[in-house]
Amino acid sequence: MFGKRLKMAAKKAKRKKDKLIESLIAVVGEDAIYYEHEDLLAYECDGYVIHKGLPRAVVFPSTTEEVSQIVKILHAQKIPFIPRGAGTGLSGGATPMGGEVIISLVRMKQLLEVDFENRRAVVQPGFVNLKLTNAIAEKGYYYVPDPSSQRTCTIGGNVGENAGGAHCLKYGVTTNHVLGLEVVLPDGEIVNIGGIPDMPGYDLLGLLTGSEGTLGIVTKITVKILKQPEAQETVCALFDRVEDASHTVSDIISAGIIPAALEMMDKIAIEGVEKGNYPVGYPKDLAAVLLIEVDGIKEGIPEQIEKIIQICQNRNVREVRVASSEAERQAWWNNRKQAFGAMGTISPDYLVQDGVIPRSKLPEVLEKVAQISSKYGLRIANVFHAGDGNLHPLILFDSRVPGDTEKAVAAGSEILKVCADVGGSITGEHGVGIEKKEEMRFIFNDEEIALQVSIRDVFNPENLCNPDKLFPTASRCAEVKAVKRASG
Amino acid sequence: MKPTSMEQIKQGILQILGSRLPEGEVIHCAGNHDENLLGNSGRLVVYPRDENQIGAILRFANEHSLTVIPEGGGTKRGLGGTLEQADILLSMQKIKGVVEHSVGDLIMTVKAGTTLQEIQSVLAKNGQFLPLDPPFPERSTIGGIVASNASGPKRLRYGSCRDLVVGLRVVTADGTIIRTGAKVVKNVAGYDMTKLFVGSMGTLGIITELHLKLKPLPPRRSLMLLTSPGGTEEIWDFSRRIMDSGMEPLALEVLNPGMAERLAGVSRYLLAVGFEDVPKAVDAQEEWVRQNLGQLRKTDMLHDEEAEAWWNRFAAVGTAPFALKVGSLATDVIPVMEAAEQAANNLGLSIICHGGTGLGISRIYVEDHDMRKFQSFYQTMQTFMAEREGYVIIESAPYTVRRGVSVWGDKPSYLRLLEGIKQKFDPRRVLNPGRFVGGI
Numbered sequence: 048m049f050g051k052r053l054k055m056a057a058k059k060a061k062r063k064k065d066k067l068i069e070s071l072i073a074v075v076g077e078d079a080i081y082y083e084h085e086d087l088l089a090y091e092c093d094g095y096v097i098h099k100g101l102p103r104a105v106v107f108p109s110t111t112e113e114v115s116q117i118v119k120i121l122h123a124q125k126i127p128f129i130p131r132g133a134g135t136g137l138s139g140g141a142t143p144m145g146g147e148v149i150i151s152l153v154r155m156k157q158l159l160e161v162d163f164e165n166r167r168a169v170v171q172p173g174f175v176n177l178k179l180t181n182a183i184a185e186k187g188y189y190y191v192p193d194p195s196s197q198r199t200c201t202i203g204g205n206v207g208e209n210a211g212g213a214h215c216l217k218y219g220v221t222t223n224h225v226l227g228l229e230v231v232l233p234d235g236e237i238v239n240i241g242g243i244p245d246m247p248g249y250d251l252l253g254l255l256t257g258s259e260g261t262l263g264i265v266t267k268i269t270v271k272i273l274k275q276p277e278a279q280e281t282v283c284a285l286f287d288r289v290e291d292a293s294h295t296v297s298d299i300i301s302a303g304i305i306p307a308a309l310e311m312m313d314k315i316a317i318e319g320v321e322k323g324n325y326p327v328g329y330p331k332d333l334a335a336v337l338l339i340e341v342d343g344i345k346e347g348i349p350e351q352i353e354k355i356i357q358i359c360q361n362r363n364v365r366e367v368r369v370a371s372s373e374a375e376r377q378a379w380w381n382n383r384k385q386a387f388g389a390m391g392t393i394s395p396d397y398l399v400q401d402g403v404i405p406r407s408k409l410p411e412v413l414e415k416v417a418q419i420s421s422k423y424g425l426r427i428a429n430v431f432h433a434g435d436g437n438l439h440p441l442i443l444f445d446s447r448v449p450g451d452t453e454k455a456v457a458a459g460s461e462i463l464k465v466c467a468d469v470g471g472s473i474t475g476e477h478g479v480g481i482e483k484k485e486e487m488r489f490i491f492n493d494e495e496i497a498l499q500v501s502i503r504d505v506f507n508p509e510n511l512c513n514p515d516k517l518f519p520t521a522s523r524c525a526e527v528k529a530v531k532r533a534s535g
Numbered sequence: 536m537k538p539t540s541m542e543q544i545k546q547g548i549l550q551i552l553g554s555r556l557p558e559g560e561v562i563h564c565a566g567n568h569d570e571n572l573l574g575n576s577g578r579l580v581v582y583p584r585d586e587n588q589i590g591a592i593l594r595f596a597n598e599h600s601l602t603v604i605p606e607g608g609g610t611k612r613g614l615g616g617t618l619e620q621a622d623i624l625l626s627m628q629k630i631k632g633v634v635e636h637s638v639g640d641l642i643m644t645v646k647a648g649t650t651l652q653e654i655q656s657v658l659a660k661n662g663q664f665l666p667l668d669p670p671f672p673e674r675s676t677i678g679g680i681v682a683s684n685a686s687g688p689k690r691l692r693y694g695s696c697r698d699l700v701v702g703l704r705v706v707t708a709d710g711t712i713i714r715t716g717a718k719v720v721k722n723v724a725g726y727d728m729t730k731l732f733v734g735s736m737g738t739l740g741i742i743t744e745l746h747l748k749l750k751p752l753p754p755r756r757s758l759m760l761l762t763s764p765g766g767t768e769e770i771w772d773f774s775r776r777i778m779d780s781g782m783e784p785l786a787l788e789v790l791n792p793g794m795a796e797r798l799a800g801v802s803r804y805l806l807a808v809g810f811e812d813v814p815k816a817v818d819a820q821e822e823w824v825r826q827n828l829g830q831l832r833k834t835d836m837l838h839d840e841e842a843e844a845w846w847n848r849f850a851a852v853g854t855a856p857f858a859l860k861v862g863s864l865a866t867d868v869i870p871v872m873e874a875a876e877q878a879a880n881n882l883g884l885s886i887i888c889h890g891g892t893g894l895g896i897s898r899i900y901v902e903d904h905d906m907r908k909f910q911s912f913y914q915t916m917q918t919f920m921a922e923r924e925g926y927v928i929i930e931s932a933p934y935t936v937r938r939g940v941s942v943w944g945d946k947p948s949y950l951r952l953l954e955g956i957k958q959k960f961d962p963r964r965v966l967n968p969g970r971f972v973g974g975i
Binding site for chain 2: 243252303348351495
């Protein structure tokens with residue numbers, strides 16, 4: 048199916064500079080568009096590499112006005128389009144299904160304004176996440192959401208996906224930090240939303256954040272910036288049994304401590320990160336590592352750290368240490384944040400999943416993940432934001448082995464079913480994209496999906512803006528809706 | 536088809552509820568004088584027992600083109616809407632109780648008609664709380680708080696409803712029961728539909744159950760009341776410095792002299808600074824305040840229950856039927872309060888007001904019952920904010936006043952999107968018609 052689409056798209060690409068391309072060049076200029084086959088190949092997929100499709104063109108607008116003009120042209124001709132940031136998404140949200148025009152926001156990368164008194168910053172969508180923190184660090188401020196890809200991912204992309212990160216347990220995810228948006232709607236109209244808390248009207252900011260580019264294209268973002276906590280301490284705890292580590296997570300939360308971050312890696316994940324670029328020398332026979340970070344008022348931290356160490360000891364920790372320096376703390380975090388990439392050192396391919404569970408179900412769910420691993424005969428490394436119940440099972444496979452890819456996909460889906468069945472969700476921060484469209488049915492019934500689709504129709508009635516993402520294949524929902532209308 | 540007489544509607548509803556309870560506990564005909572001042576009441580008041588009954592009532596209303604106003608504790612009757620009476624006032628008061636409190640997950644599921652006070656007392660048994668501090672916690676239901684996006688000064692530290700509600704059960708206008716979100720703190724599956732209902736004033740559906748994020752009860756609470764002999768400049772200067780320090784204030788709320796008089800016995804601008812944390816962290820922050828007072832004077836310092844008692848008095852202050860809410864930049868909060876004082880003086884009105892210098896939200900209560908003067912006051916504040924980023928809305932006024940003005944301020948340029956959303960959820964405009972922005 049995908050092969051066929053690819054061929055069709057390739058044919059189109061050979062018709063260089065057709066009328067559409069010419070009209071787009073008239074907006075952005077010759078040096079801000081790709082339309083030849085070899086240039087388009089890099090845009091076949093995002094960080095989710097299992098599905099690929101060729102875009103018709105990639106345009107690089109520099110201003111909101113250009114985005115609006117591009118969208119108006121495409122809207123008038125009913126040509127589908129996809130907004131794209133750095134392409135680090137992990138669910139295929141920026142992957143063409145075949146023939147869409149990609150609107151890349153990477154040239155809109157200015158930091159427009161920093162207002163320390165009102166604790167907000169205004170950025171263009173292509174501005175890289177970590178650059179914001181770097182730009183304001185001198186005055187002791189930072190931007191909280193810190194996805195592992197923060198060195199490359201853009202804040203526009205973060206808004207599209209409602210990105211999370213390691214420090215969301217205490218401070219929330221992207222949606223809790225976005226104050227205002229300028230958006231180009233799928234018909235080209237430019238609207239400004241929010242800016243001030245509780246703006247009268249439905250919470251469109253909340254709806255747009257995490258809508259995966261299906262409701263419009265974000266062209267300007269106002270975000271909260273926070274003062275760096277006065278102090279922080281990081282604890283690293285090494286466990287011989289995964290159950291002990293998972294119980295420690297629940298015990299810490301139940302003791303009334305909300306760490307800024309609470310991360311866990313299991314044996315296979317540790318094997319990977321130790322072979323990656325930032326090894327820290329974890330013993331080879333470990334079953335699990337917990338990284339626990341507490342921040343806040345300096346004087347309040349020691350007793351929380353003591354309590355955490357005590358809890359770890361009660362749960363049979365092998366070794367527990369407080370970072371002795373900022374360098375050591377950074378080393379632990381670098382080691383953790385490159386976990387996905389490091390899987391490449393122990394497996395030719397890997398598929399990362401993104402389920403969420405109530406954290407009290409951690410031991411039970413890990414047990415089931417282990418069963419799924421042995422059922423499919425695939426190794427699964429577990430890396431997760433344990434504090435907020437966000438699991439990232441990394442399913443290791445070899446795409447050169449016939450059938451292995453399908454097995455990995457099936458195992459991933461089965462893990463998500465386990466998460467859904469304990470009252471959780473199929474995605475905590477990576478999004479649905481094309482990857483988890485069908486898995487939406489694990490948590491929503493047809494009517495609930497139909498209602499969401501109807502909200503998309505308010506913004507994007509012709510399904511031109513990032514088409515066919517996010518929702519399961521329409522047929523069944525559409526039928527339900529039609530039946531309801533007929534009977535209503 | 537609209538049944539003409541109230542008796543027909545009543546019979547229809549009674550048939551749906553099919554209750555063995557005495558009729559008076561299921562339904563009654565409303566209309567005392569107080570209710571009519573603020574409007575938003577109903578010709579019939581109905582007390583469903585569960586979400587299925589709500590579904591059936593809404594289907595009935597939909598079929599017969601009746602209007603329905605959902606209501607929790609009734610503390611927001613003055614907010615929005617031009618109806619004196621809808622056909623049906625659907626009370627959520629019988630749909631209450633904690634469904635589940637998962638202590639280790641810091642998550643609870645609760646029915647919408649439960650009051651905030653009831654919720655807090657259940658949670659306190661396990662050392663947790665729901666970090667919301669809207670007005671009237673003993674009467675406000677959690678469904679009403681979320682539907683009206685009510686909040687208090689502590690949102691500076693803990694966030695507002697949109698940050699704390701992780702999932703809902705909702706009955707939509709055609710009687711369908713839908714779920715949004717899940718009992719987890721992180722979730723990006725599909726659109727964040729939960730957010731649409733927060734602050735939607737019951738115009739999209741009736742919230743029946745909520746999944747909420749909780750916090751551990753802080754071991755130590757502290758409140759410092761600071762006054763400024765000079766003027767408001769020192770208050771702003773202090774606010775700016777504390778927000779620029781590593782301190783983590785719970786609230787930074789400025790009270791005008793009228794309100795300070797009532798709550799602290801001093802007729803000056805006053806800044807309430809709170810802290811909640813482990814004792815050593817609270818002590819350290821109190822010490823920071825002492826070191827950084829500048830020209831400010833500490834007039835009072837309260838701890839634990841006493842601090843809570845003060846905040847409870849604060850939450851009960853807004854009883855005036857005439858009230859405004861202003862959203863602005865943090866830097867404009869004190870100018871907003873001063874403009875309000877000035878405007879009130881010019882009109883001969885007496886006001887009490889407070890504003891969060893870390894938040895950008897101010898509330899103004901006009902104590903005189905003079906509709907004309909109130910309208911002029913509203914216009915003056917709108918003119919003041921027209922030159923600034925933000926908005927002014929009427930948070931409470933009699934319905935006769937609301938009929939004559941746009942209580943939600945200017946229509947947003949993207950009104951068509953809001954109307955489109957309403958159209959998808961409630962095409963026949965059964966739920967709270969005209970209650971929200973742009974007459975939605």
